Amino acid sequence: MAGPEKSESKESTEAKIKEAARRVFTEKGYAATRTRDIAEASGYNLALINYYFRSKEKLFDLIMLEELQLFIHSIAQIADNRETSLIEKVELLASHYIEMLIANPGLPLFIMNEINRDPGKFVAKLGVDKRKSPPHIVIQWQAYTGDTNPANAMHLFINLISMTVFPFIAAPLLRNRTGMSTTQFFALMEERKKLIPMWVKQMIEESAQQGSTTANKPSRKKERK
Amino acid sequence: MAGPEKSESKESTEAKIKEAARRVFTEKGYAATRTRDIAEASGYNLALINYYFRSKEKLFDLIMLEELQLFIHSIAQIADNRETSLIEKVELLASHYIEMLIANPGLPLFIMNEINRDPGKFVAKLGVDKRKSPPHIVIQWQAYTGDTNPANAMHLFINLISMTVFPFIAAPLLRNRTGMSTTQFFALMEERKKLIPMWVKQMIEESAQQGSTTANKPSRKKERK
DNA sequence: AAAAAATTCAATCATTTGATTAAATAGTTT
DNA sequence: AAACTATTTAATCAAATGATTGAATTTTTT
Incomplete structure (x- = not known):
């Protein structure tokens, strides 16, 4: 044996x-x-x-639930915290999330894939979230930029998550096209802990200026053609 | 067509x-x-x-190859074009790629998933690409920002693709969390055709200012706060 | 230590699934 | 129309796979 x-x-x-x-x-x-x-x-x-x-599926559901928690909760936790500022949230999200993803590089693809396979199933598992109100970060975002269109805060939030998570999903392809090693890839991701908050801050600043164009605002930004 | x-x-x-x-x-x-x-x-x-x-796998390989082509080639085509400017490339990439993704929303997740399942297989299929030189867009990127560190152009390129592609991968999750309909989701993506180039341009400008602190900067760029 | 309960395994079952076969049908050529 | 080729199907096979069983082994309780 x-x-x-x-x-x-x-x-x-x-x-x-x-x-x-x-x-x-x-x-x-x-x-x-x-x-x-x-x-x-x-x-x-x-x-x-x-x-x-009891079965393959029972075991899977058990694991899927935990992984979902890891993937979703760690975002929601930070994004909904009423004690932190907007900038702090952005910095925490990028650094903590990238940290977690370096430890679990396969997680995003797994989650996205299985949610896609059976959306209704895990919707239920996630605490059905009959939308009370948007996450605190979105509120702060809107307040800061003065942009009343909720879609714009949504765009910026999508950008934050996209820039953080997507590289881990595309890693095999990315590594193939660039000849990057796993170590190099992780190093690149480490860099993004600080870079992503920087980029997002730029977007917020810019958005703040544009969101208030209907009102009076010092436009110290240039026109684009 | x-x-x-x-x-x-x-x-x-x-x-x-x-x-x-x-x-x-x-x-x-x-x-x-x-x-x-x-x-x-x-x-x-x-x-x-x-x-x-001949078999399930043969049929799959056939389809996978075509989908890969659709997913990769349409990027490479634009990113490697020597006739277009950097800004034009960014605008074309965002608009054409989002157009294609709206027509094939499931494509990115499918591609990422199957590449992950067997990286070596499709690496081979993709024209092994023993990297002659980086895509033209990266060259232009570096020239424009004056940033000699190739990793930084890489970061910006990753951001462009991330902001474009990731929303389609996360669509089921996103729609669930926000209660968005498919139509609303596509409308949001339509908006991004113009927004993404704007954000990327901001990043490039910013990067140009930071990257050129050591070198003489050629052309126009904007002052920032 | 004996009895009882929990744990582990080899063997096996029942269903699913990729693939094949042999025959029927439709289409083309002579 | 007869002969021939290409297309399509129902029936079936063989391997893979999720699950179960009954016995062996270990652990816990008495």
């Missing part, structure tokens, strides 16, 4: 299977993952995954 | 199956797609897909 290494506590096996499942699921997605892959990755017998978790 | 039907010539069936396969594959991905799904979507018998294309 290929006994890996026991000597852990009694729930060790269950935890190990779950951890192995997390690795395999996040790497290959639900459909491409076979229960046998999980068994092999965990070092335990196939039947164990059905013994501890 | 994009004539999906060639009237009723003899290759009609083959074309229809391929088109159905494209729909199913791009929606569900390779692993989650059953050949029976394709048969059903095309309205033909299961055996036909093996009659016209």
Whole structure:
């Protein structure tokens, strides 16, 4: 028997299977993952995954929920904090989120993919969020720029998340086209912790100037052609 | 254009199956797609897909190659054009690419996902591109900003693509969190055709000022706060 | 230590799924 | 029309895969 290494506590096996499942699921997605892959990755017998978790799908849902939490909550946490300023939020979002993504590079693609596979399912899981009010960061954003059109705050928020998350989704393609190594890629992402807040601040400044063009405003910015 | 039907010539069936396969594959991905799904979507018998294309994988590779071309080539085409200015490139990239993405909203997630599933495979398919030189847009970028560090041009290019493509990848999540309809989402993306070039220009200007502190700066640029 | 409960595994089942086959049908050529 | 080729289908196969079973082993309780 290929006994890996026991000597852990009694729930060790269950935890190990779950951890192995997390690795395999996040790497290959639900459909491409076979229960046998999980068994092999965990070092335990196939039947164990059905013994501890009732089925492949139950196990997946468990993991998906946790990963979703990690992906969504860490944004919402910061974006909704009433104690921090707008600029602080932007800086925290970029640095904390990139930190988390460097630790879990495959997370965004996994999440986007599985949400796309069955949107309704995880909508429900996420605390249905019958929109009370927009996140605090959007309120602050609108107040700061003086732009009453909510779509514009939305655009800027989308930009922040896009610039932060997308590189991790496109990493394989990006690395291929540029010949970048994984290490180089991570270094580039590290740089963005400081760069992204800078870019976003520029956008906010610019937006603040334009958002108030209907009113009186010192236009010290140049016209574009 | 994009004539999906060639009237009723003899290759009609083959074309229809391929088109159905494209729909199913791009929606569900390779692993989650059953050949029976394709048969059903095309309205033909299961055996036909093996009659016209040798196997599920052959059919997939065929489609994947075309989608890759659509996704990559349309960028490269514009980014490498020696006739257009830097600003023109940015404007063309945003508008043409968003246009294409509105017509194929599922494309980015599909591409990223399948590249991630087997990076080596499609790397090869893409014309191995033993990097002669960086795309023309990057050259222009560096020249304009006077920034000799190639990583910085890379950052800005990443930002451009991120802001353009990511919203389409995150659309299901975004629509869920904001309660946006598909129509509203597309309208928001339409807006970005003009907004993204504006934001990118701001970044370039800013970068030009910072990057040129050590060198003499050629042309016009704007003063900032 | 004996009994009971929890854990683990090899073997097996039932269904799904990619692929093939052999026959039927439609289309073309002679 | 007969002969021939291309297209299409129903039926079936073989492998893969999620799940179960019953026995063996280990751990806990008495």
